[in-house]
Amino acid sequence: MAVLNVNIDHVATIRQARRADEPDPAWAAVECELAGANGITVHLRQDRRHINDRDVRVLRETVACKLNLEMSMADPIVKIAEQVVPDQVTLVPENRAELTTEGGLDCVRYKRRLLKVVKRMHKKGIAVSAFITADRDQIAASAETGCDAVELHTGMYANARTENTAKKQVLHLMAGRDFALENGLIVHAGHGLTYRNIAPVARIEGVCEFNIGHSIVSRAILVGMRRATREMIELIDKYGPHEV
Numbered sequence: 118m119a120v121l122n123v124n125i126d127h128v129a130t131i132r133q134a135r136r137a138d139e140p141d142p143a144w145a146a147v148e149c150e151l152a153g154a155n156g157i158t159v160h161l162r163q164d165r166r167h168i169n170d171r172d173v174r175v176l177r178e179t180v181a182c183k184l185n186l187e188m189s190m191a192d193p194i195v196k197i198a199e200q201v202v203p204d205q206v207t208l209v210p211e212n213r214a215e216l217t218t219e220g221g222l223d224c225v226r227y228k229r230r231l232l233k234v235v236k237r238m239h240k241k242g243i244a245v246s247a248f249i250t251a252d253r254d255q256i257a258a259s260a261e262t263g264c265d266a267v268e269l270h271t272g273m274y275a276n277a278r279t280e281n282t283a284k285k286q287v288l289h290l291m292a293g294r295d296f297a298l299e300n301g302l303i304v305h306a307g308h309g310l311t312y313r314n315i316a317p318v319a320r321i322e323g324v325c326e327f328n329i330g331h332s333i334v335s336r337a338i339l340v341g342m343r344r345a346t347r348e349m350i351e352l353i354d355k356y357g358p359h360e361v
């Protein structure tokens with residue numbers, strides 16, 4: 118059964134809109150945990166547009182479930198991960214002008230760098246997941262560099278305009294899942310997932326962790342963080358494969 122990590126970056130985005138001290142991501146994290154979230158995900162971007170260094174330190178102290186730090190492979194950020202020691206890092210590409218993470222990490226192109234970062238993380242006991250498109254070369258490179266997991270990019274599925282395209286994307290994700298499992302990788306998925314589009318992805322057997330942010334925080338503004346998180350967990354459980 119897959120579990121949910123809630124990405125709470127947008128809580129900090131609202132705070133930063135006024136450079137104020139509310140809403141507090143640490144409080145939001147507690148609400149997610151009380152709803153049954155498996156983990157809390159935050160992306161410490163180089164431009165610190167939402168989550169900042171203090172948030173990561175405070176969350177390390179307060180989050181009782183899994184803390185997943187999403188980050189680029191930039192050295193100053195890697196050093197922070199070494200100091201804070203989250204349970205897991207998810208390595209992503211980072212582009213200054215982007216609104217959110219765009220493509221997957223190019224593990225083929227940056228293989229040497231990835232190899233070094235994975236080693237540094239493992240030395241601290243931190244699990245490493247690489248956020249990638251579900252392509253064989255990316256999956257092979259993730260496995261060869263020692264990553265523990267891959268997070269398959271569901272953005273292309275989420276952006277599909279027709280049912281047919283969405284189906285093709287689900288098949289692509291399933292092929293990626295198969296190849297990742299064959300290569301000994303744990304399979305996560307995320308990006309662009311919502312209450313409306315989660316069902317076909319939740320049905321994919323072998324995906325064990327979802328990272329979802331925008332849709333949950335958007336709903337939380339209207340119904341509260343605890344209820345929004347619980348409703349997403351309920352959908353993942355409802356549509357997810359059940360062991361018999």
Ligand code: PXP
Pocket residue numbers: 124126160187207209217218248268306307308309310328329330331332
């Ligand atoms: N996974 C990764 C690697 C991401 O970069 C993001 C966005 O920060 C997410 C998941 C969550 O995406 P969304 O906010 O669209 O749910």
